[in-house]
Amino acid sequence: MKQFRVGVVGATGMVGQRFVSLLENHPWFRLTAVAASPRSAGKTYEEAVGSRWVMPTPMPQAVKGLIVLNAADVAAVAQQVDFVFCAVDMKKEEIRALEEAYAKAECPVVSNNSAHRFTPDVPMVVPEINAQHIEIIPAQRARLGTKRGFIAVKSNCSLQSYVPALHPLMADFGVSKCLVCTYQAISGAGKTFESWPEMVDNCIPYIGGEEEKSEKEPLKLWGHIENGQIVPAATPAITAQCLRVACTDGHMAAVFVSFDKKPTEAQILEKWVGFSGPAQELNLPSAPKQFLHYFSEADRPQTKLDRNLENGMAVSIGRLRPDTQYDYKFVCLSHNTLRGAAGGAVLLAELLAAKGYLD
Ligand SMILES: NC(=O)c1ccc[n+]([C@@H]2O[C@H](COP(=O)([O-])OP(=O)(O)OC[C@H]3O[C@@H](n4cnc5c(N)ncnc54)[C@H](OP(=O)(O)O)[C@@H]3O)[C@@H](O)[C@H]2O)c1
Numbered sequence: 001m002k003q004f005r006v007g008v009v010g011a012t013g014m015v016g017q018r019f020v021s022l023l024e025n026h027p028w029f030r031l032t033a034v035a036a037s038p039r040s041a042g043k044t045y046e047e048a049v050g051s052r053w054v055m056p057t058p059m060p061q062a063v064k065g066l067i068v069l070n071a072a073d074v075a076a077v078a079q080q081v082d083f084v085f086c087a088v089d090m091k092k093e094e095i096r097a098l099e100e101a102y103a104k105a106e107c108p109v110v111s112n113n114s115a116h117r118f119t120p121d122v123p124m125v126v127p128e129i130n131a132q133h134i135e136i137i138p139a140q141r142a143r144l145g146t147k148r149g150f151i152a153v154k155s156n157c158s159l160q161s162y163v164p165a166l167h168p169l170m171a172d173f174g175v176s177k178c179l180v181c182t183y184q185a186i187s188g189a190g191k192t193f194e195s196w197p198e199m200v201d202n203c204i205p206y207i208g209g210e211e212e213k214s215e216k217e218p219l220k221l222w223g224h225i226e227n228g229q230i231v232p233a234a235t236p237a238i239t240a241q242c243l244r245v246a247c248t249d250g251h252m253a254a255v256f257v258s259f260d261k262k263p264t265e266a267q268i269l270e271k272w273v274g275f276s277g278p279a280q281e282l283n284l285p286s287a288p289k290q291f292l293h294y295f296s297e298a299d300r301p302q303t304k305l306d307r308n309l310e311n312g313m314a315v316s317i318g319r320l321r322p323d324t325q326y327d328y329k330f331v332c333l334s335h336n337t338l339r340g341a342a343g344g345a346v347l348l349a350e351l352l353a354a355k356g357y358l359d
Pocket of ligand 1: 189
């Protein structure tokens with residue numbers, strides 16, 4: 001595989017730091033530019049991040065001395081890279097405009113932000129689930145008037161556990177309805193216990209916008225391409241409650257599900273254990289070997305024990321059992337800043353590279 005020069009826009013933030021860490025020693029991608037707000041621009045990356053570095057591993061040596069560029073200087077960033085990852089905390093309209101400016105400067109954008117998730121010709125991809133949606137990119141390029149530039153996004157972190165668990169069951173058994181309660185870590189809000197002391201020993205039953213995303217985004221993932229747009233699936237109906245809990249990393253979900261054609265427990269387990277997708281078939285560098293892991297122990301998966309499974313890129317499932325109101329219930333877990341954010345975006349970029357969209 002050829003080497004690609006990569007930029008991170010929003011490199012000083014929590015997700016940006018994850019990108020910087022994940023790109024250290026990446027076999028295909030080399031970090032050559034970091035960009036952030038005018039507050040950071042002109043400083044070295046080390047100075048700009050200062051005491052905000054929250055990754056478990058030290059800041060990569062090669063990145064410390066890079067001068068942070070102003071993310072708004074699109075041409076200056078674009079000329080130093082082959083594509084960018086984007087994870088900025090700005091107003092939605094500003095993010096939409098910024099990402100489109102990069103695409104129009106012929107610099108593909110792989111985004112962690114939600115701003116373009118419902119733009120009909122922007123693919124929102126979990127590589128194991130709907131890799132084929134990247135085939136919309138020529139239609140998006142035609143709209144933007146670009147040759148290379150486009151935007152591709154990853155979906156919200158809340159659904160990266162239960163959508164992968166439901167997906168292998170859909171074709172044979174048809175999911176008719178699903179109720180999900182998520183228990184989401186504080187890093188999902190870009191916070192630590194130091195920066196959010198109110199969360200110590202606490203649970204907050206509200207995360208702005210999260211329940212709508214958790215119910216609606218899966219339908220785009222399960223949608224199809226028609227006339228240059230991704231048409232969301234009409235079903236299954238999902239209802240969600242999302243709670244913020246006192247964990248650093250890792251989003252847990254409690255799932256209740258009914259099927260058109262009720263499978264046995266053994267059939268569900270067989271589908272989970274046997275499931276793999278294009279990320280595994282293409283042997284992408286960040287893909288977990290086994291995407292879905294089932295734990296038979298009654299007290300697993302646990303956030304602290306299991307979130308880092310396969311470098312935080314696998315999904316853990318447990319406690320599958322019959323329910324009194326729905327057909328079955330189970331719990332599942334994924335790492336929100338790895339599979340759910342930067343890791344998922346790196347995997348998407350690897351898919352795009354393997355399929356020639358970054359050439
Ligand atoms: N944390 C997660 O687990 C998670 C998961 C999924 C999605 N997301 C999404 O990812 C994005 C980033 O989240 P985060 O948690 O990393 O946020 P964060 O820690 O607050 O970092 C925000 C980043 O945006 C930059 N920024 C702020 N204002 C800017 C401006 N006007 N122009 C250019 N850059 C600007 C900041 O630069 P300065 O340092 O210079 O201010 C910083 O690099 C958000 O859209 C968030 O919703 C986060």
